[in-house]
Amino acid sequence: MAEVSLQGVHKLFGSVTAVEDFNLSIGSSEFVVFVGPSGCGKSTTLRMLAGLEDVSSGVISIDGKPVNNVHPKDRDIAMVFQNYALYPHLNVFDNISFGLRAKRLPKDEITTRTNEAADILGLDELLKRRPGELSGGQKQRVAMGRAIVRKPKVFLFDEPLSNLDAKLRHKMRAEMKLLHQRVQTTTVYVTHDQVEAMTLADRIVIMNLGRIEQVGTPDEVYKHPASQFVASFIGSPAMNFATGTITGTGSKAALKTDSGEGISLAGCDIAEGRRIQLGFRPEHMMLAKAAKPASGHISIGAHITVIEPMGHETVLTCDAGFGEIVGKYEGEDRFTPGDAANFHIRADRLHYFDLDTGLRI
Ligand SMILES: Nc1ncnc2c1ncn2[C@@H]1O[C@H](COP(=O)(O)OP(=O)(O)OP(=O)(O)O)[C@@H](O)[C@H]1O
Ligand SMILES: [Mg+2]
Numbered sequence: 001m002a003e004v005s006l007q008g009v010h011k012l013f014g015s016v017t018a019v020e021d022f023n024l025s026i027g028s029s030e031f032v033v034f035v036g037p038s039g040c041g042k043s044t045t046l047r048m049l050a051g052l053e054d055v056s057s058g059v060i061s062i063d064g065k066p067v068n069n070v071h072p073k074d075r076d077i078a079m080v081f082q083n084y085a086l087y088p089h090l091n092v093f094d095n096i097s098f099g100l101r102a103k104r105l106p107k108d109e110i111t112t113r114t115n116e117a118a119d120i121l122g123l124d125e126l127l128k129r130r131p132g133e134l135s136g137g138q139k140q141r142v143a144m145g146r147a148i149v150r151k152p153k154v155f156l157f158d159e160p161l162s163n164l165d166a167k168l169r170h171k172m173r174a175e176m177k178l179l180h181q182r183v184q185t186t187t188v189y190v191t192h193d194q195v196e197a198m199t200l201a202d203r204i205v206i207m208n209l210g211r212i213e214q215v216g217t218p219d220e221v222y223k224h225p226a227s228q229f230v231a232s233f234i235g236s237p238a239m240n241f242a243t244g245t246i247t248g249t250g251s252k253a254a255l256k257t258d259s260g261e262g263i264s265l266a267g268c269d270i271a272e273g274r275r276i277q278l279g280f281r282p283e284h285m286m287l288a289k290a291a292k293p294a295s296g297h298i299s300i301g302a303h304i305t306v307i308e309p310m311g312h313e314t315v316l317t318c319d320a321g322f323g324e325i326v327g328k329y330e331g332e333d334r335f336t337p338g339d340a341a342n343f344h345i346r347a348d349r350l351h352y353f354d355l356d357t358g359l360r361i
Contacts, residue, residue: 001028002051002063002076002153002186009058011044011059011210018044022208029184035197036207036233042190046156048190050079062153078147079156082163084139086131086146091126092118096145117149120182121175122304141175148183154202157189161196164336173199194234198222206230226360228353229278237315240285240325242278242300243355247268257322271351279351280314285327285343293344300325300343304326309333316341 004026011019021039026032034042047053049060051072059066082112086095094101097114105113116119118124121141131139140160147155161169161176177200180187191197198205198218206213206221206229216227227229231239244257246268253268255278263278270276293299302318302325316330318341331340335341352361 001034001184003061004058004154004188005030005061006049007044007059007061009045009048009060010056011041011048011053012056016361019048019212022212024205024212025187026188028186031180031187031189031200031202032205032208033189033191033201033203034190034205035194036213038192040207041210042192042207043153043158046079046158046188048188049154050077050156051075051078076153077156078150078152078154079158080147080158080160082142082267084131084143086139086142087116088131091128091130092123092134092142092145093140095131095242096123096149098151099146113149114145115149117145120148120179121145135168136164137172140164144176144179148179153186155185155187155189157187160189160190162191162193169196171251176200176309195236195273198234204234206233224360225279225351226276228358228360230278231353233361235281235329237282237326239279239281239351240323242320242322243275244278244322246272246274246276248272259322261321263298263300265345265347265350266357268352274361275355276361277353278354279353280345280349282326282328284345284349285325286345287327287329288344291342296347298347298350301344302341304335304337304339304341307333307335307337 006022006024009019009022022045025034032155034045036042044053055068060068094115095345096117100110100113103154105301116128121144123141123145126138159173164172173196189200201218203215203217204221205215207257214221214230221230225234242255242257244255247254247256249272251266253265255263255265289303291299300318302322304316304318308315313324313328314333317327318327354361
């Protein structure tokens with residue numbers, strides 16, 4: 001368990017800036033997830049933490065001590081990669097204990113620690129097998145075992161579940177959470193999957209083009225996304241947006257979309273004439289019979305184009321004129337493509353972003 005801090009960290013590869021002015025303090029035992037699209041600098045930041053990549057400028061500290069010049073093997077960090085990098089000719093026991101043997105720890109201690117890790121990960125029965133005789137999820141657990149057994153100050157994970165199928169990913173996600181509850185090791189976890197980020201993290205760091213867009217708890221980034229980028233990245237199906245100009249004030253306030261629709265935003269206090277993006281989540285759109293919304297709600301009319309029954313809920317893709325929007329409701333399909341639909345949304349569930357800066361208003 002350790003505190004980790006990155007202050008003013010930059011990384012350049014030649015003329016390419018991979019990471020820019022990265023500032024983050026991670027608390028002891030915290031589980032922090034870096035999430036963002038491909039190429040946004042997640043792995044590079046993790047590799048700088050591990051010491052596998054030099055920093056171009058800035059300071060990385062572990063427990064208050066700068067480690068910029070500390071060799072990776074002396075940082076007391078264990079890293080798990082997407083490709084588990086197991087030794088194919090060694091059995092599970094020898095794979096897990098490899099690092100301990102390299103450190104020439106006493107044999108008894110190696111056996112105790114390895115059995116302990118195998119117990120935590122449910123690998124007891126598999127210790128004699130080689131990687132070729134294991135499933136993807138079991139291999140992943142061996143890779144985790146190799147990290148746990150070292151009892152490092154910090155765990156770093158780079159997309160550790162992305163080679164697994166959806167069902168196994170879900171299972172391993174729960175195991176990852178359980179593992180952290182048991183060992184409480186400070187963890188930095190990289191993924192491009194926002195569901196993994198939301199479900200695992202104490203705090204999420206959303207990155208875009210080498211920079212941090214927002215740091216917050218899953219609840220904060222979902223309810224109060226700091227930018228349109230964060231809003232569009234967190235949540236599934238993704239948030240819907242309408243682009244336009246604010247007209248009128250007070251009870252007459254409205255959004256005139258760029259394609260000409262008027263959406264009443266009664267009570268909205270954004271200055272008339274300001275160019276914005278209005279955001280609303282599929283799960284906050286309520287199907288309504290009447291176009292006119294109750295007080296404290298707005299109304300959006302659309303035509304259904306695609307219906308996706310999921311059993312417990314139905315997802316509707318619709319043409320709202322200003323663009324495609326996705327809504328959903330609990331229950332079975334009762335529509336036909338082409339049907340008109342009215343959605344009402346509580347005004348306090350709307351999100352407003354400045355069109356130029358992308359920042360939350
Ligand atoms: N060794 C390198 N030399 C040059 N450019 C690099 C190098 N490593 C990474 N980059 C560049 O730095 C940027 C960030 O890469 P990085 O691997 O950190 O992204 P990522 O967020 O982990 O993406 P992914 O989700 O695809 O793994 C990218 O533009 C990438 O092309
Ligand atoms: Mg990566």
